[in-house]
Amino acid sequence: MPNFLVLLLGEIKRLQRYNIMTASVVVALLWIGVLYLTEIPDITFIFPMLIYVDSTSMAILLVGVTIFFEKQEGSLHTLLVTPINKKDYLLNKSVVTVATSIVTLVILYLYAAIFKEIDMSFTGLLGAVILVSLFHSLVGFLLTYRSRDFTALLINMMKYMFIFMIPTLLEYIRIIQHDLVEMILYLAPTKAAIILLYAAAGETELWEIIYALTYLGVGSIVLFMVVLKKFEQFAVQESGV
Amino acid sequence: MFQVKDVTYRYPKNREDTIKGITFDIRQGEIFGLLGPSGVGKSTTQKIMVKLLSGYQGEIYYRGKELKGYDKEYYQEIGVGFEVPVHFSKLTAEENINFFRKLYRNQANTDAMMKRLGIFDARNKKVDQFSKGMKIRLNFVRAVLNNPAVLFLDEPTIGLDPSNARILKTMIKEYRDYGGTVLLSTHLMNDVDELCDRVAFMVDGQIAEIDTPQNLKLKHGEKKVEVEYNEHDAGDRPSKRASFELETINRNEEFFKLMRTKKIITMHSKETTLDDIFIKITGVEKHA
Missing domain, CATH: 3.40.50.300 (P-loop containing nucleotide triphosphate hydrolases)
Structure with missing residues (x-):
């Protein structure tokens, strides 16, 4: 069996055993609770917002949680001296994170389609979730590298939320209305993320979709290279030095 | 390798x-x-x-x-x-x-x-x-x-x-x-x-x-034999001690006399331990 597959199956098994998968489903049920409490029958506007929060913050958290478990238990030490490829190790975590985001999307979309009204392309949402979650899993690596422990990771994630996620959300729902802020937010990956998610409703301009796809696509490639390069440094640090 | x-x-x-x-x-x-x-x-x-x-x-x-x-x-x-x-x-x-x-x-x-x-x-x-x-x-x-x-x-x-x-x-x-x-x-x-x-x-x-380890012990140890002994009428607690060069022990009359006339309690070659060598070479108490 190729090592990538061994790692992938191992990662999935650990997600179950460490109850991370359960936590992820519980979060999805919480989102369902939010949708249930929404009295508007057509949730096309609110739905991408929930997916946006989930596929950005949960992606960062999931990567951080799994790495911190491995750090805490010392299993990361032993993984570093096995014949696995660094790329395989990193990609594995990203793939599992994206898969978890997809599970949340499926659960929420099924609920929305059965109990509410939603006018969004599932395929469009799926593509957006894959790209947004992949990008943010890589952000998760970078934040984890910079965090001494899980609390520090949460603080770093909060910073990311305050700088990128929340302003983007506030601007999108028109609470912040300022041309300059709007322009500046195009620099934020979260802006590209929200554009791509809302594009599944079919009302987004083409240039915006191209911008978002390019930002998150090229960004993911660049970010992956940075994550890969910095992993060496992280590994040395985690080997007890 | x-x-x-x-x-x-x-x-x-x-x-x-x-x-x-x-x-x-x-x-x-x-x-x-x-x-x-x-x-x-x-x-x-x-x-x-x-x-x-x-x-x-x-x-x-x-x-x-x-x-x-x-x-x-x-x-x-x-x-x-x-x-x-x-x-x-x-x-x-x-x-x-x-x-x-x-x-x-x-x-x-x-x-x-x-x-x-x-x-x-x-x-x-x-x-x-x-x-x-x-x-x-x-x-x-x-x-x-x-x-x-x-x-x-x-x-x-x-x-x-x-x-x-x-x-x-x-x-x-x-x-x-x-x-x-x-x-x-x-x-x-x-x-x-x-x-x-x-x-x-x-x-x-x-x-x-x-x-x-053997060579280190030989190098850092003393090539001596240490004997603890008593007079024949004394108990089993050693009261006296003598040390002999290992290399010349086979022709050391004093050693043989001691063997014949005294009650030998213990006899050891003074081979050093790796613990001693550790401290000697590194200059640090092992569990310090």
């Missing part, structure tokens, strides 16, 4: 080299002990040799090829045993072993090893239910599950009871007898005495001395 030539290493944030030009070799089929107080560079040396640290100066050859020339395939050939537990605690021992085993081409009979180390019956328990000693034994199984050609062991018997430590040491010796090479890092001089074919003492990032 390994030739380490004039290797120096400095951590990126440090001003001073941690490893300052060390040179030694490790032969195939030997247990080589790397000894020294904490912070002298033993772990750094091991980390360089298991390719966790790169960017060193000097040369390291493994099987005649520069270590830098090996990729991840190198890990197919080596096993690394850690002092601290390194397993997924929510998985069972067997799930842990199976996960790691699948990453290697060579796969040892881990069931037999677990049976021998007394953890086979607990193989379906989650590792977080294991005692410290069981985790250490599982670490060893993890280190050798790929039938490695070289085994790097860091304090392999710390935390084990004497009987399990004995089993583990026997397994390490058997591994060596079948041609395996071991780099052992430990503070337990009994283990060194029992296991190591050669040892290197490290002091301040340098190799201070390399030799067999």
